[in-house]
Structures are given as structure tokens and as C-alpha cells.
Amino acid sequence: MSTRRLRQSRNFSRAATIAATVALSIVAFSTPIAVAGPLADFYDAPVATLGTATPGEVVRSRPVNSPKGFGLGFDIERILYRSTDTHDLPMVVSGYTMTPTAPWTGPGPRPVIAYAPGTSGMADRCAGSAVLGTVGSSPAILPLLLAGYRVVATDYQGLGTPGGHTYLNRIASGRALLDVARTADVEPTTPVVLFGYSEGGFASASAAELAATYAPELNIQGAYVGAPPADPTLNIDTLDNTGLGSAVLFAVDGMINAYPDRAAGIRDLFDSDGIAALDAAQNWCTTDPAASEIVRTTELTRDGRPLTEQLSNPVLAEITAANTVGRIAPAMPVYLSHAVEDDTVPIEQSRTLLGRWRDLGAEITYREYDLPAIPVEGANHQPGALAAYNDVMPWIAGLIHAGVEPAGTTR
Structure with a gap:
């Protein structure tokens, strides 16, 4: 396959610079963001409108005091929204939105990134919206905000809200990600990009497969799928x-x-x-x-x-x-990446998924990162996310600013 050069937005060079040093943002965002009111009543209080709410409808929201840094301000809201579980029943899912306060200077409406976080655990206290501003939440999102995009993030089913977390459930996580995109009240022309790494990569891949039937009205330009544990058997083994x-x-x-x-x-x-x-x-x-x-x-x-x-x-x-991903071809371009030495989610996961999707005719840009192995168990997983940013950010910019980009070469 041939590769087209991606046209970059005016904001991209700034975003790429920060993406290369995204690890430094952990320091800037390590102080928890102040919560406007007790958390318990936000997450646990019954939602009277759940039965009449539509998928993606926000049923509760609360502003969060946001930090300033890197010359960027943004508005944050903690949200509860309606989604649909694996049994087609309505469910409440928590999440959050981050919107830059600076006007969007690119073409068309401000793009929306539907962000799926990586594994944080099973307890409600692990939810990304509950730990806003700590090490586990904001750093990976910073380059996206610096590019001017609005970020809407899901906590997944049962992580924050009542009920157990349905970890690595294809239907529930994919729908939760698509519905959090709907919470942004997007226009028909608003570019939406799915984005996730690790558990988030699984959710992004799941959403990419489900989008055509579950959320066909969304203008999804592409999906970034990083190090996805796509096959439960290989994951457990x-x-x-x-x-x-x-x-x-x-x-x-x-x-x-x-x-x-x-x-x-x-x-x-x-x-x-x-x-x-x-x-x-x-x-x-x-x-x-x-x-x-x-x-x-x-x-x-x-x-x-x-x-x-x-x-x-x-x-x-x-x-x-x-709950194995790779049975349905995504209807949008996908950027799939993985670190060769990943010892948490082995690279065979992405190689197998790549083969399955391409056999189904999907458009996939695939990249492996051959990084130096770190002799500490579990330490070779996250570097793959950091390495991918300098490639993924221009790929996203290309989708948004130059139209849907065909698949690139396998490298």
C-alpha cells in the first residue's frame, strides 16, 4: 500500500512538541483538581430520567475547577450519561469532558476526541472522572487539548457508577465510548476520533466495530487503537x-x-x-x-x-x-500500534487483530515500535503509548484537516 503525506493543521507543530515530552505533564497535573461538592451524591444518587433518556444524553453534570498550564486553559465537567449495556438495557456511565477555552481556529466545528482510558482497576475510586488531575488521568490527554480538540472521556460501565465494572466487555465498553462522543452534542459535520490505549485500545477497537450500527449519525473520521488486549484467551495466558x-x-x-x-x-x-x-x-x-x-x-x-x-x-x-475483537471490519480508518517488547499486552494481540481486520477489508495503518527492553516486569507497556504520539497526532490531524486518509504502509 502507498502512504500519503498527511497535511498538518496550524496547531499541530505545537501539539507534537508537547507530545514528545508528554511524560513531563505528569508533574504539572499531579495535583488533584478540586471537586465542586461531595462525590458520593454525584455518582450514587438515583437518576430519575434514565428510563426516558436517549443514548448519549447527559443526565447529570458538575463543573470541576481546572488547572492552567502550558498557556492553555480548559473547562472541565464531570458527567453521568445514558448508555446501553451488553443486554441492551439502559445504564448510567460516568465520564468527563475537557474543552479548551481558546477558540477553535481550524476548519469547521471543533473536533471531538472520544477518549477511552487504560486499565485503572475495578473499584469506583479508580474511575478517571473521580481522580481528575492526578497522575492516572490527564497526561495522555494534554497533547489532544493542545491541538485544540475537545476531549470527552468515559469511565466505562460500573467504574464510578453503581454496579460492577464490566472489564474488557466488547459491547459495553464500545457503546460507552460511542455514547460519550454523543454527549458532546456534535453537529453532523463535527469530526469525531476514537482514541484509546491498552484497555482503552480494546474499547476504541470495539467502538470502531460497533459504530456503523450503534451510532451511524456520528461523523467518525478514524480510530486510534493502541496495544489492545483484543483476544481474552491470549490476555489471560x-x-x-x-x-x-x-x-x-x-x-x-x-x-x-x-x-x-x-x-x-x-x-x-x-x-x-x-x-x-x-x-x-x-x-x-x-x-x-x-x-x-x-x-x-x-x-x-x-x-x-x-x-x-x-x-x-x-x-x-x-x-x-x-468479547474477542476482530470479527467486524471498522467502517473508518484505524491507526493500530504496539511496542514489540510489550510484556503486559503482547504484540501478538495487535498482529492477530491486524490480520483479522485486513482480511475483512478494513483500512489499517499499522506501526510497531522496537523500543529498548526495560528489565522490570510490566515496564515495557506504557512506553509504546508515548512512542506512538508523534505518529498518531499528525495522523489525526490529517483525518480532520485533509479528509479521511487511506491506510498507510505497514512498518
């Missing part, structure tokens, strides 16, 4: 017997939370220690010490077999198949 194994517990808990009618059957695969571990993980954030302990599923299952061997069980087989 990689993280079992490691200090990153809390994500295995998160994955099982996500199934239990998403499919309550099958919860008993799933839990029955585990012994008392396994059930205790699953229950404990429902209250973890990834920053908790317990989330870094080694998890060996052979010590948690009832029959002593690893969890990957249990995935052919009728209880789990249908669930894992339903």
Missing part, C-alpha cells in the same frame, strides 16, 4: 503467573459483572481461595499493592488447571468469543 496477574482477576470479574445469569457457573470454577481473590479484586485499583502480587490461577481453580484451559468450558467459551 500472558498475565497468569506474573505480578500483573491482577488483570486476570479483573477479566474474570468483568465476566461475572457483565453476565450475572452466568456468575454462579463462573465462580464455581474456582475454589475458596479463588473466590476470595475474585471478591477482593473487585475493590482494587492498579495502584494498590495487592494488585501487584503474583497470581497463579492453578492455585485458585477448583481442579487445579490454569484458567486458559478453562476457557473452553461452555460457561466461558461463548463469553470469550463474544
Whole structure:
């Protein structure tokens, strides 16, 4: 395939400069943003209008005092909005919006980035909207704001709002991302770009597959999909017997939370220690010490077999198949990227997804980053996100300012 040079906006050079040093923004945004009122009543108070709200309708909002930095001001709102779960039932999802206060100087309406965050845990306190302004929230968004884009971010189902987090559920996370884009009250011509890395990459990929049928009115120009754990089986196999194994517990808990009618059957695969571990993980954030302990599923299952061997069980087989990305061709261009040495989400995830999507005729720009390996478990995942920014930002600018860009070369 040939590659077209991407035309850049006037704002891009500034954004790219900051993107190259995005890690420095962690310092600037490490002080939590002040909350206007108690959080509990915002998240937990019943939403009387849920039954009549339409997907993407904001049912509650609250302004957040925002910091100033890098010569940029922006307005922030914490939001609750209506979405639709994997069983087609209405649900309330939390999230937030960030809008630069400076006027948009590019063509047409201000572009909207529908942002899907990476894994933060299972407890409500881990939600991105609950930790606005801390290390876990703003740094990755800063280059997007500097480019002048409006960012609308989802917390996903059950992360912040009542109910359990449906971790790595294709339908729930994809719909939550599409519906948070709808919260921006976009015009028919407003460019929308899906954006996510890690769990966020999974959500962005899921949304890209679902957009044509679930949100056809959105003018989605493209989707950035970074290091997606697209296949649940490979995800569990990689993280079992490691200090990153809390994500295995998160994955099982996500199934239990998403499919309550099958919860008993799933839990029955585990012994008392396994059930205790699953229950404990429902209250973890990834920053908790317990989330870094080694998890060996052979010590948690009832029959002593690893969890990957249990995935052919009728209880789990249908669930894992339903939550594997790559069965539907996205209707928009996709930028798929991955670090070669990623030890959290192995690069085979993206290589397999690339093959599946291209076999279906999707337009994919694919990039692998061969970065120096870091001899610390789990340390080779995030560098792939930082490395991608200098390529992804001009790709997004090209979509927005030069029209939909055909797929580039595989590098």
C-alpha cells in the first residue's frame, strides 16, 4: 500500500512538541483538581430520567475547577450519561469532558476526541472522572487539548457508577465510548476520533466495530487503537503467573459483572481461595499493592488447571468469543500500534487483530515500535503509548484537516 503525506493543521507543530515530552505533564497535573461538592451524591444518587433518556444524553453534570498550564486553559465537567449495556438495557456511565477555552481556529466545528482510558482497576475510586488531575488521568490527554480538540472521556460501565465494572466487555465498553462522543452534542459535520490505549485500545477497537450500527449519525473520521488486549484467551495466558496477574482477576470479574445469569457457573470454577481473590479484586485499583502480587490461577481453580484451559468450558467459551475483537471490519480508518517488547499486552494481540481486520477489508495503518527492553516486569507497556504520539497526532490531524486518509504502509 502507498502512504500519503498527511497535511498538518496550524496547531499541530505545537501539539507534537508537547507530545514528545508528554511524560513531563505528569508533574504539572499531579495535583488533584478540586471537586465542586461531595462525590458520593454525584455518582450514587438515583437518576430519575434514565428510563426516558436517549443514548448519549447527559443526565447529570458538575463543573470541576481546572488547572492552567502550558498557556492553555480548559473547562472541565464531570458527567453521568445514558448508555446501553451488553443486554441492551439502559445504564448510567460516568465520564468527563475537557474543552479548551481558546477558540477553535481550524476548519469547521471543533473536533471531538472520544477518549477511552487504560486499565485503572475495578473499584469506583479508580474511575478517571473521580481522580481528575492526578497522575492516572490527564497526561495522555494534554497533547489532544493542545491541538485544540475537545476531549470527552468515559469511565466505562460500573467504574464510578453503581454496579460492577464490566472489564474488557466488547459491547459495553464500545457503546460507552460511542455514547460519550454523543454527549458532546456534535453537529453532523463535527469530526469525531476514537482514541484509546491498552484497555482503552480494546474499547476504541470495539467502538470502531460497533459504530456503523450503534451510532451511524456520528461523523467518525478514524480510530486510534493502541496495544489492545483484543483476544481474552491470549490476555489471560500472558498475565497468569506474573505480578500483573491482577488483570486476570479483573477479566474474570468483568465476566461475572457483565453476565450475572452466568456468575454462579463462573465462580464455581474456582475454589475458596479463588473466590476470595475474585471478591477482593473487585475493590482494587492498579495502584494498590495487592494488585501487584503474583497470581497463579492453578492455585485458585477448583481442579487445579490454569484458567486458559478453562476457557473452553461452555460457561466461558461463548463469553470469550463474544468479547474477542476482530470479527467486524471498522467502517473508518484505524491507526493500530504496539511496542514489540510489550510484556503486559503482547504484540501478538495487535498482529492477530491486524490480520483479522485486513482480511475483512478494513483500512489499517499499522506501526510497531522496537523500543529498548526495560528489565522490570510490566515496564515495557506504557512506553509504546508515548512512542506512538508523534505518529498518531499528525495522523489525526490529517483525518480532520485533509479528509479521511487511506491506510498507510505497514512498518
